[in-house]
Amino acid sequence: xxxxxxxxxxxxxxxxxxxxxxxxxxxxxxxxxxxxxxxxxxxxxxxxxxxxxxxxxxxxxxxxxxxxxxxxxxxxxxxxxxxxxxxxxxxxxxxxxxxxxxxxxxxxxxxxxxxxxxxxxxxxxxxxxxxxxxxxxxxxxxxxxxxxxxxxxxxxxxxxxxxxxxxxxxxxxxxxxxxxxxxxxxxxxxxxxxxxxxxx
Numbered sequence: 001x002x003x004x005x006x007x008x009x010x011x012x013x014x015x016x017x018x019x020x021x022x023x024x025x026x027x028x029x030x031x032x033x034x035x036x037x038x039x040x041x042x043x044x045x046x047x048x049x050x051x052x053x054x055x056x057x058x059x060x061x062x063x064x065x066x067x068x069x070x071x072x073x074x075x076x077x078x079x080x081x082x083x084x085x086x087x088x089x090x091x092x093x094x095x096x097x098x099x100x101x102x103x104x105x106x107x108x109x110x111x112x113x114x115x116x117x118x119x120x121x122x123x124x125x126x127x128x129x130x131x132x133x134x135x136x137x138x139x140x141x142x143x144x145x146x147x148x149x150x151x152x153x154x155x156x157x158x159x160x161x162x163x164x165x166x167x168x169x170x171x172x173x174x175x176x177x178x179x180x181x182x183x184x185x186x187x188x189x190x191x192x193x194x195x196x197x198x199x200x
Contacts, residue, residue, distance in 0.1 A: 033117050038100040040118040041093055043136045044111065046160055048152035049144035051081050051137070052112035053088035062107035067097035079148040083160040088112075091133040095121055 024031055033039065044052045055072025073081075073089030081087035105113055123129050140146055153160065 027120075030120075033119060035117075037117050037119070038102050038115045040116050040121055041104075041131070041136055042114050042116050042138050043088070043091065043133065044114060045138050045140070045144060046083065046153070047143065049140055049149070050083055050147055050151065050160075051087055052110045053091065054082050054084035054110055054112070055086040055088040056109065058107040058109065059104035059113055062103045063098075064101065064103065065097040065099050067094045067099075068092070068104060069094075077150070080150055081147045083151055084110075088133065091136060093131045093136065095129040095131060096126060 046052060055070060057070045057072065060068040060070045069090070069092040070088055071090035072086045075081060075085060075087055100115075102115060105115060121129070145152065151160070
């Protein structure tokens with residue numbers, strides 16, 4: 001061992017001593033994370049206040065850490081919480097398990113679940129790290145009505161499925177779908193006729 005080895009070992013230390021300090025002044029001046037940062041989850045609403053979550057449980061199935069619990073409930077005309085047939089009656093995310101991967105966001109078919117930039121969710125109480133539905137729901141904004149209530153944006157579900165397009169162009173209709181599609185009469189499963197696994 002050479003007598004220069006300790007000097008070489010402290011080379012990084014000595015070089016760093018003369019560089020500007022990069023310590024962040026947290027929590028007095030918290031840094032703003034990136035726009036697509038995976039922070040606390042949020043359950044989104046439609047512009048009339050109805051919940052986007054339809055209780056399909058796909059987010060729970062997609063979660064690799066088994067951190068999400070969803071129990072669906074049935075909507076009725078007297079008590080409607082979402083535009084669909086069902087809604088998320090009970091929704092919980094266990095942040096003791098969540099790894100922030102965002103797979104639940106990708107799995108959601110209605111874009112009901114998103115991740116905010118909020119990252120200050122550390123706690124010394126394990127029970128408080130299990131977020132319930134009332135903690136995850138987006139706040140009611142101006143013009144929204146707290147559910148349950150009927151669909152305020154029309155009797156059809158076109159707006160709830162294609163809201164951004166309809167806001168930009170009121171005459172928008174999905175490709176191949178008429179403005180008022182006729183009801184499909186009951187009949188046999190059309191898949192065999194289409195050659196998708198039926199009799200040949």
